[in-house]
Amino acid sequence: MERVARFTGIVARIGLWISGIGLVVMTAMIAAQVFFRYVLNNSLIWTEPGSIIVMGWFILLGAAVGIREGYHLSFEVLLYLLPDKVKLVLYSVSDLVVTAFGAGMVVYGWQLAAKTASVKLPSLGISGAWNFMPIIFGGALIVLFSLERLARRAAGLPTSRFGDAAEH
Amino acid sequence: ATACETTLRSSDTHPDGYPTVIAVQEMGKLLEERTDGRLCIEVFPSAQLGEEKDTIEQTQFGVIDMLRVSMGPFNNIIEETQVVSLPYIFRSVDHMHKVMDGPIGDEILEAFSDHDLVGLAFYDGGSRSFYNSEKPITSMEDLAGMKFRVMQSDIFVDMVSALGANATPLPYGEVYSSIQTGVIDGAENNWPSYESSGHFEVAKYYTLDEHLIVPEVLVMSKSTWDGLSAEDQEIVRQAAKDSVPMMRELWAEREKESEAKVIEAGAEVVTDIDKTPFIEAMKPVYEKHVTSDTLKDLVERIQATE
Amino acid sequence: MELWILFGSFAFLLLIGTPVAFCLGVSSFFTVLYMGLPPVVVFQRLNSGVSVFALMAIPFFIYAGELMVRGDIARRLVALAGAMVGHLKGGLGQVNILASCLFGGISGSAAADASAIGGLMIPQMEKRGYDTDYAVNVTVTSSIIALMLPPSHNLIIYSISAGGRLSIADLFTAGIVPGILLALSLMVAAWFVARSRGYPTEAFPGMRMLGALFVSAVPGLILVAIIFGGVRSGIFTASESSCIAVVYALLVTLVAYRSLKWRDFVEATLAAVRTTAMVLLVIGMAAAFGWLLAFLKVPASMVEFLQNFSDNPIVILLLINVSLLVLGTFMDMSPLIVITTPIFLPVAQAFGVDPVQFGIILILNLGIGLCTPPVGSVLFVGCAVGNIGIGQAMRTIWPFYFAAFGTLLLVTYVPALSLWLPAVFR
């Protein structure tokens, strides 16, 4: 388990860094868009669709890492009233449905990518399948991190709770 | 509509009461009569179920049954649809009607079937012209260096560049304030959109160059279509065709209303322009986009249609 | 039945502690499976929901805020506010509120305001003999101002939830008068409580000192001018202004102050990623949920139900406000905006309310919800910074709630408060 946790920790770190780089790239793209249009009077046409795709990556990878680090919004009022054993079962139910949803992102994201693969995106000239890559990769990471949570709990290790201030 | 056996869900980005929405609702009434209540249509207006690109995918996957949509978003999916998005391809609305009502239109409708869709009918989308906040545009020289918002489409971007202006893609919702503050000088659209978006309040010079006369299309999901009996398929196709004349009437009325309203509000319409240099400037756009034999053939036949 | 599955599984997952984003996504997934629709639609909506250009303003404004808090900007704003209103009754309470107005002009986050201003003000107030509960109450309620004064990324979320056709510039402008009104009514409340508790006032430091503090706060204040001036003069659009805010914050902290080290930069970036990925995932998932609501015709039924209930717009608006306040006590702001807008906006519009005004009502209402238990992230932040229990804060917060509710009622029933200024700028 320790080794698995070290591995997923590295994956999460990489995911978070890609997201961070995505945010910086987005900033550069939109700043360039304003600069070219206003200063050079020569509007860039690829920055808008391009930055939207970058945003998709940064949201879905960042959100997947949030599963591991526990920084999602949640609502845990009822849980305070329940005994610890019941709580652990409910946490596992929750992690299971999140796993299922992550799997759905991979499977159905793939279907969407396959359907749009032959479409060429306007202004970018790349395949429409690129639109759905963040869903597929984000989904895969959500499955990985949710399974890790289940495994950790089964092994009696703590998992970060949503709504807590996450420890980074 | 609750008494229906099967209710077909149809999406539209326009609001309730728009000619396209009414036309599909009317088609639904025809269907209900002709199938003794086996089939009817419920229209979801105002992009409730998603924007055009999204609802195209939903129709392909059979999530929704029908869709009224413009041809632009199909340009990168179905090659044949590109031909109607070529600037100045149609000389007039009448010319467009003749082409789309004839064998060429049928051919384009047929092309949808390779993409899990069934093309049912073409509706009117009016003709699009340039409007701006700066000056009345009467020649190509006037356009030079001006920034115009266009939809994200390679053909439209190339068209604006070929006219010597600056194509600036922007989200539709930001166009009004962007013209107002001067981020862009103008945009291009048909009379009803020019009016309903309020753009005439901030861009009062409308130059009737009619660079695009793009029909819209009514499609059905292939999986819904395959679930219908051959008899019902025929009824659906006929009802769609029968909704077209009424749609065109509603559209013409709506155009007139919008035109009157914006002129009343002080819009200045430039009608006496010589379009010849505009059309000539489109040569490189055609050279770049009309490359396949299919498209070349379609362009030739459309230009030959009287 | 579909609706029972949708709302039932949503409520169940919410109660067992599933992240709100996944409650929305999974309940939509279940419902679509039950209905036999192709499940791709849920994931397509998620994808389209996060692929909206205007959404970009949210990461940018949050990123800019992170950079500014890590730079020295918040502290300078507090110092300026202290010199301006410290000599009024309830001195440091008034300072706290004014600082929130200044900070609110550069940030759209109530939680950031509560932690930045609270972190600086609460210890100062305690030192000068103010009770901690008072300091926390002022901090918490005045941080709603950051949501009302532009820029406010929550108004962008609202504009997107309303179908993306509302002008963001109009919404931003519409929040100004209600935001100032809220500040004034909180200042009155702070004045009354301070008088009854006999809190001290500060000495006026003199015009020379005020000037010096103003100059030192100029970089922060200029950002407001840059954003507003840039948008109004057509250099960039309202949503692009958020990116300019990031570039500006980087320039000030890297070039002018040289206060931002590589490590601070990385930390600010990763912190912004964490916050925004969380918020934007909720928005993406809510796109799937909202699609099902439209598909199942919930908004239309809601309009019909309320029209049968009463034909009096005053009653309907009150009903909407109460529902939002109740929901707001249980849930966080951004998910509620995306969930309730498609339901309540058509109702409000059917009763003649302008969508821009409704946006301001919604934000103020849900902002109050951030300050109320059981789920009130801003209240939690304030109590954590002041190191007191929630119960302790709640016992004496009433005058401030009263001021906020009063403002809410005014904003609800006087459309001109929201609509006058955008009309002036048009």
Ligand code: NA
């Ligand atoms: Na703000």
Ligand code: NA
């Ligand atoms: Na404050």
